[in-house]
Amino acid sequence: MSEFHLCVVCLDEGRQKEAEQFSLANQLPLFISRNSQFSLQLCYTNHRIELFDQQLNTSIYVDFAHGALAHRQQFGGGRGQAIAKAIGLKQGKTPSVLDVTAGLARDAYVLATLGCQMTLVEKSPILSTLIKDGINRGLENEQSAKILSQNFDLHSQDAINYLKNIEKIQYPEVIYLDPMFPERKKSALVKKDMQILQRLLGKNENSEVLVESALKCAKERVVVKRPAHAPYLTETKPSISIHSKKTRYDIYLTASSKN
Ligand SMILES: C[S@@+](CC[C@H](N)C(=O)[O-])C[C@H]1O[C@@H](n2cnc3c(N)ncnc32)[C@H](O)[C@@H]1O
Structure with a gap:
């Protein structure tokens, strides 16, 4: 049974310095093999950085070049996807987007593949590290490198501070938010990667x-991603909502107030 929450594990001698720096900066214990007393373990392996969940016996990591994201880049629904419509992508219009809840950068990557200039903000140092590692590996693959080298800029900090400090001239056209979905009672219904994020x-x-x-x-x-039947996140009703099977995108039009 796990007793402690988080630790860093360096499984590759060549990455010892990186792992040490992260453990020092974030005051987390460092080990050279997995430690079953810790429920979550940030593991530096020879080919990637991953967050291992002891209870689920599985890891999450960011991979732009293979798997679901690469598949979606090739065969996804393009500008017809609900997320694309929600941010206002249409012919002749490809807005710049600030994703203030980057997470595992999946939504941000989908939008970047559709041509949006993406700025990502993520407050969790663990998730920022996974994204940075995903970017480094993605830059070695021709297909994902094209997107990551041009359209992807990550800031590891709290978005509330980030927004406080940007100049008016830098205000983005669109701000995208995907807050953690409320915990479901039946955890079997929550995908394993989301369970790990909730635990983290x-x-x-x-x-x-x-x-x-x-x-x-x-x-x-401002576009807020919500579960299909969840209440609005704000007291004011959004200007419009776009629905897909399990997800709703609440859109708050702000153009008039910024003129
Ligand atoms: C559900 S996840 C987002 C998943 C993401 N859309 C994706 O496609 O991988 C929500 C993320 O928002 C981040 N977050 C929440 N509040 C934040 C804030 N104030 N500043 C920056 N990141 C924040 C959390 O740390 C978490 O990683």
């Missing part, structure tokens, strides 16, 4: 404050 981050996300900050800075719109 807990519940308290301050999403309402984040939306309020986003509404002040987005030149055109």
